[in-house]
Amino acid sequence: MRRVWKQRIAEGGSILEKLMLVRGLAGENDVSRFLDPQYSDCHDPFVLKDMAAATNRIASAIKDNEKITVYADYDADAVTAAAVLLRYFESLGYANVDYYIPDRFSEGYGMNPDAVKIMHERGTALVITVDCGINAFESVNAAKALGLDVIITDHHQLTGGIPNAIAVINPHRPDDEYPFKHLTGVGVAFKLTQALIFKFKNQNSKIKVMEGFEKWLLDLVAIGTVADCQSLLGENRILVKWGMLVMQKSRWIGLKKLMRLAGIDGAEIDSYKIGFIIAPRINAAGRMEHAAAALQLLLTNDETVAEALAQKLEDLNRLRQQQTERILSEAREQVTLISEHKILLAAGEGWHKGIVGLVAGKLTEEFHRPVLVMDKTELEATGSARSVGSFNIIKAISQSKEILTHYGGHPQAAGFTLRSEHIEVFRKNLLDYAETALSDDDLSPVLLYDGEIASSQVTVEFIEFISRFEPTGIGNPKPRFRIDDLGVESVSIVGQNGKHLRLGIAGFGCIGFNLGFWSEKLRAGERIDIICEPQFNEWKGEKKIQLKINDLMPHETSH
Helix, strand or coil, rough: CCEEEEEECCCCHHHHHHHHHHCCCCCCCHHHHHHCCCHCCCCCHHHCHHHHHHHHHHHHHHCCCCCEEECCCCHHHHHHHHHHCCCCCHHHCCCCCECCCCCCCCCCCCCCCCCHHHHHHHHHEEEEEECCCCCCCHHHHHHHHHHCEEEEEEECCCCCCCCCCCCCCCCCCCCCCCCCCCCCCHHHHHHHHHHHHCCCCHHHHHCCCCCCCHHHHHHHHHHHHCCCCCCCHHHHHHHHHHHHHHHCCCCCHHHHHHHHHHCCCCCCCCCHHHHHHHHHHHHHHHHHHCCCCHHHHHHHCCCHHHHHHHHHHHHHHHHHHHHHHHHHHHHHHHHCCCCCCCCEEEECCCCCCHHHHHHHHHHEEEEEEECCEEEEEECEEEEEEEECCCCHHHHHHHHCCCEEEEECCCCCCEEEEEHHHHHHHHHHHHHHHHHHHHHHHHHEEEEEEEEEECHHHHHHHHHHHHHHHCCCCCCCCCCCEEEEEEEEEEEHHHHHHHHHEEECCCCEEEEEEHHHHHHHCCCCCCEEEEEEEEEEEEECCCCEEEEEEEEEEHHHHCC
């Protein structure tokens, strides 16, 4: 399906004005804060509801040497969130703390009553959840019955009331007045750490840490925030921007070993390297085996252990890639047959539970439809969903809440479990809901760009300026431009099976990922229009201008 090219904002004068307007930056002060985000502009963590109660209970636990357990989910956001809190406790010299990560395959997502029993048997007095817990009513009640106190830190949407915990810290609480609503799980955990450090800063207490210590945690915050695909404007931009700087001189030996194996140690860190190189390796542990390996990597201070764990994550990520391709091929066969439906659903036996979300995401991009992919057994199906446009996939799934064993997530991405016998009812409910809630605009693939420029405007200075827009992602897309009537100087293909297109245009090297099919249609001397992201390509210490082509079309048919 050909994508429609559309300018993000038509009004505005210069390219600079358009770049700022689309990001909601109207005044000089907004622009200045965007281009030069300051750590001091972070919001007061105590504005978050229940933050004071949480810090008081943690202080009491430390004073009385009670055992604290950090309870985490198994993705990169949760693993980094757990690492933030555990590194904080380590900095205090407080050792009576451990962690619990549920097994993705035997326990599923979130806090569960069986885990509560295990923590009780271990002697835990206080549980701090990270990136989960907001809908764990049964588990919180079970903990309370056993005498365990629970502090919930989470950022997921509430599907009911508020659990009966000592403190519930979540910017999505309806009674929460925190000005930034897009914190990730690691972002909320970091705010708790900020609050703890601030609370005891001027007290004669053993709970104090080195001045500015929390800034060394920002590399972990950056990884989790980018990995969880939340807005990269506002406070998230501050945390990730500074986190990328910290990452280049990280204190955590495991992270450094992982970056070295991935071939990016010493390189300038950007959102692409975090989102597509670092985060997948951390996620691979929880997807393929158990997330404990990833958390151990971020916590170890032993070089030999760090090397072994980094290699393990590298191997698991390679295995994850292989299995993703296999399941993607099988799921694509199913959804191709029903591609006219507004929502696409695929289910298969033996599909890895840790990979179905990745496959759903790839199929969503390919078919531009909300896609749900499930691993199905005789009794139960566990799946992940990805959405398009403004369509709220959580609301769509919730239409079947009476037959769901579990569900949760974000408007754009969710997970769920149901009995296999209910799959067809589930499918029908989704399609019925889509008929009224899923608009044609949501289903129309649109390629957005910021403005039109001439090839002569693509200079070193221009690319250096737009590089200041990093970190880019949700809410702050990478600057993208349309350039018309360009002469093709050379055409070739690169990559496995000629998957990618390489062009010579206007003296620039150009790369079009997954556009290799154009090589059979283009010849030197033809005129084309392109949408591209101007960037630097560094190879063997040499930096050259490169145009990353997002899409192209013959010039004569584009108007």
